[in-house]
Amino acid sequence: MSRWLGVSVVLLCTLLALALVGAMLVLPDAPVRLPGEVAQRLGESGVDHAVTAVLLNFRGYDTLLEVAVLLLALLGMLAAGVAPLRPAPFAADPLLVALARTLAPLMVLVAGYLLWAGAFRPGGAFQAGAVLAAAGVLLRLAGFLPAWNAPALHLRVLLAAGFALFLLVAAAGLYFGAMLRYPQPGAGALILAIETGLTLSLGLILAGLFLAGPETPRARGGA
Amino acid sequence: MSIGLFYALVGGLLFALGVGGLILRPHLLSKILAFNILGSGAFLVLVGLGQRDGTPDPVPQAMVLTGIVVAVAATALALALARRLLDLSGDMVLPGEKAADEAEAGDQEAAPGDGPRGGA
Amino acid sequence: MMTMVFDPASWLILLPLAWATLAFVLGAGRGARLALVGLGAQALLALELARRVRDQGAHAHALGGWPAPLGIELAVDGLAVVMLLMTALVALPLGLYARAYFGAKPKGGAWFWPLSGFLIAALNALFLSADLFNLYVTLELLGLAAVGLTAAAGDRMAVAAALRYLLATLLGSGAYLFGVALIYGTYGTVSLAALAPLISAEPAVLLALALMVIGMLLKTALFPLHFWLPPAHGGAVSPVSALLSALVIKASFYLLLRLWFGVFEPVATVGAAQLIGILGAGAILWGSLLALLQTRLKMLVAYSTVAQVGYLFLVFPLATGVSPEAGVSAWQGGIMQALAHALAKAAMFAAAGAMIVATGRDEIVGLSGVGARLPLTLFTFALAGVTLMGLPPSGGFSAKWLLLMAALDSGQWWWIVVMMLGGLLSAAYVFKVLRQAFLPAPGGSAVGRAPRALELTALALALGGILLGLFGAQPLALLEAGGGR
Numbered sequence: 001m002s003r004w005l006g007v008s009v010v011l012l013c014t015l016l017a018l019a020l021v022g023a024m025l026v027l028p029d030a031p032v033r034l035p036g037e038v039a040q041r042l043g044e045s046g047v048d049h050a051v052t053a054v055l056l057n058f059r060g061y062d063t064l065l066e067v068a069v070l071l072l073a074l075l076g077m078l079a080a081g082v083a084p085l086r087p088a089p090f091a092a093d094p095l096l097v098a099l100a101r102t103l104a105p106l107m108v109l110v111a112g113y114l115l116w117a118g119a120f121r122p123g124g125a126f127q128a129g130a131v132l133a134a135a136g137v138l139l140r141l142a143g144f145l146p147a148w149n150a151p152a153l154h155l156r157v158l159l160a161a162g163f164a165l166f167l168l169v170a171a172a173g174l175y176f177g178a179m180l181r182y183p184q185p186g187a188g189a190l191i192l193a194i195e196t197g198l199t200l201s202l203g204l205i206l207a208g209l210f211l212a213g214p215e216t217p218r219a220r221g222g223a
Numbered sequence: 224m225s226i227g228l229f230y231a232l233v234g235g236l237l238f239a240l241g242v243g244g245l246i247l248r249p250h251l252l253s254k255i256l257a258f259n260i261l262g263s264g265a266f267l268v269l270v271g272l273g274q275r276d277g278t279p280d281p282v283p284q285a286m287v288l289t290g291i292v293v294a295v296a297a298t299a300l301a302l303a304l305a306r307r308l309l310d311l312s313g314d315m316v317l318p319g320e321k322a323a324d325e326a327e328a329g330d331q332e333a334a335p336g337d338g339p340r341g342g343a
Numbered sequence: 344m345m346t347m348v349f350d351p352a353s354w355l356i357l358l359p360l361a362w363a364t365l366a367f368v369l370g371a372g373r374g375a376r377l378a379l380v381g382l383g384a385q386a387l388l389a390l391e392l393a394r395r396v397r398d399q400g401a402h403a404h405a406l407g408g409w410p411a412p413l414g415i416e417l418a419v420d421g422l423a424v425v426m427l428l429m430t431a432l433v434a435l436p437l438g439l440y441a442r443a444y445f446g447a448k449p450k451g452g453a454w455f456w457p458l459s460g461f462l463i464a465a466l467n468a469l470f471l472s473a474d475l476f477n478l479y480v481t482l483e484l485l486g487l488a489a490v491g492l493t494a495a496a497g498d499r500m501a502v503a504a505a506l507r508y509l510l511a512t513l514l515g516s517g518a519y520l521f522g523v524a525l526i527y528g529t530y531g532t533v534s535l536a537a538l539a540p541l542i543s544a545e546p547a548v549l550l551a552l553a554l555m556v557i558g559m560l561l562k563t564a565l566f567p568l569h570f571w572l573p574p575a576h577g578g579a580v581s582p583v584s585a586l587l588s589a590l591v592i593k594a595s596f597y598l599l600l601r602l603w604f605g606v607f608e609p610v611a612t613v614g615a616a617q618l619i620g621i622l623g624a625g626a627i628l629w630g631s632l633l634a635l636l637q638t639r640l641k642m643l644v645a646y647s648t649v650a651q652v653g654y655l656f657l658v659f660p661l662a663t664g665v666s667p668e669a670g671v672s673a674w675q676g677g678i679m680q681a682l683a684h685a686l687a688k689a690a691m692f693a694a695a696g697a698m699i700v701a702t703g704r705d706e707i708v709g710l711s712g713v714g715a716r717l718p719l720t721l722f723t724f725a726l727a728g729v730t731l732m733g734l735p736p737s738g739g740f741s742a743k744w745l746l747l748m749a750a751l752d753s754g755q756w757w758w759i760v761v762m763m764l765g766g767l768l769s770a771a772y773v774f775k776v777l778r779q780a781f782l783p784a785p786g787g788s789a790v791g792r793a794p795r796a797l798e799l800t801a802l803a804l805a806l807g808g809i810l811l812g813l814f815g816a817q818p819l820a821l822l823e824a825g826g827g828r
Binding site: 019020022023024026027028030031032033034037038041057058059060061062065066068069071072073075076077078079080081150153156157159160163164167170171173174175176177178179180181182 | 347348350353356357360361364367368370371404405406407408409412413414415453454455457458461464465468476477480481483484487488490491492494495497502505525528529530531532537541545546547549550
Binding site: 072 | 228231232235236238239240242243246247268272273275276278279280281282284285286288289292293295296297299300303304307
């Protein structure tokens, strides 16, 4: 029964792959082309980089919900329950400690650069937040940061701050005619403010996905 | 064939591969990896097909950035739940999907629709 | 410009996001009062939006001031408003129920309020979105919230059920996203309004539709893709089971309706619709039969959901390629079934939760004596059962009547046989519970009390299911005024 199921799944997936490739090879040209429209409206968006303009202005609503998805992943982890922590779960390699000491400040600097660069070249809050989170993970591995059993109030405020600020801006947009609408002069400043908040919160959330994970009671691997 | 279309075709293959892997591989890490493979396939099609005429299109690029963050969130939650299950049951396999299935599913790996031997 | 400040559609999304975030900051186990204020305001907003749609008809607005296809639009029409009303009116009593439930027995409720806030925000956002990619983001938001809530029960079975649910829901949204990618590749836009005049039977479009439909069938747990639902809905804590069964599965069903009878109507075929109908018939029979065989109360209710989902999907064969009259009747019947099931299943899970609190166990054999000790809750369970069986004067009766008329009008009598059989089987599993509850409690085992608030909120939901049958013309008129299709 199970073998029969396996064979039919493999067959169906092969057929799916062939159908997908075949369908894509015979596609006509798309009737709607958005790059032109993005380029035309870029001046009104408040930033000079097209992808950032789409992410935080033209389709900013997607981004708002996506930050909620990240926060939700952390919430889901907390809800599933975290096993009790043991103190000092492992002794870090001295080399790792030295590396973390050197790299962590540099990574914060890189995150700041990425945040600032996002307005006119590839970069932005998500990339900056990811680098910040990586610094957090490195510090955790080197033993400088404790694992979170449950985030305390000040930590929860910081975790939610980026999303809350974005939400406030979204609601304030209603005053200017539509949810998430930015006032014309000042769109750039608002986007930078949102991105700064997001960098901080996303860095913390992404690091939290690692730090708040349940500690395995049984010793495994590096434990 | 433009490079965009080539990426999209590879995306189609990855998607089918990921679907097969997610259904057939019993180990939870393999399933989570398979989900990421099928997601990457969808992202490749979104970007590749959108700019198959050679002009870069920022709209699907931004969508894929959104999609990647969503996939990261889902992967993190899945990993956390898998570790929680390991704590509670000592196993990284969902109840009802026995290890015996793994050997059987592994036999058919020559077929292109099957997942790679990962994770486990 | 000031007129937008009180725009109910925008606030239906912003408000639950705001209270969910605040409840997270407040911390574990907090936020109940905040959530209830939010849910109350949400009910008023949904009613106000319904009033506007009734008076002014459907409308759309561009988020950020960027009209589609560059930006994302929210579309408010009859169908969306009916679903928003359903969410608001089921969530408010369930919120009151949950506060009493976690007050009496706090296990599994630590992060209930922020998670359910995000869940409700995701539902509202999904019902309002008119953009295929944005719909994907709302689907993921909804899926992760639902999985987090399922896992919150914390035991091994619940975590395993949550993981199975997560993998199923990710596969479903992955298939949907791939469909979106194909559509963007074909037409260069994901706006429903911009796509509507463009859709044609390209191979890539047909594949996209197939992938999106399969993804949504998996998320709605249509037989035989229902494997993940019973352990998740049966294993979660009771207020969560009620939210998941009443509301969450309706979201992917709604999206399927939107796509099938909306933008993709020119390429949707009668053959595919019949196939979906056959799966629906399979769900009705298989789900009811398995419900009858369960020994645990909540698993019985969960399998009943598998069966009731089947009725929803009879819309597809009954409204595709038939006369306009039959189509309208089937369409109204499908929506009515979604509403009736939302109210009745929320009531049934809530009543089951109260019985479990009182008896301290989930087995059906342990229900002896409940009839004497918790008559109100047993009455609630029976009332919800009346709606599920489709007896007059409940909303379930109206739904099945409308579907029946559509089957007669379009000469598809075989669906009538399935519906009759399903009704009999659901009567059998409801009576199985009632019979056990009316038996006297065996000596030595005592049935405790359930908090009054649990009993009353469950009763309110069950009465809602009956009232829907008496005043069902109202939502149907709204559906017509707002142009559901």
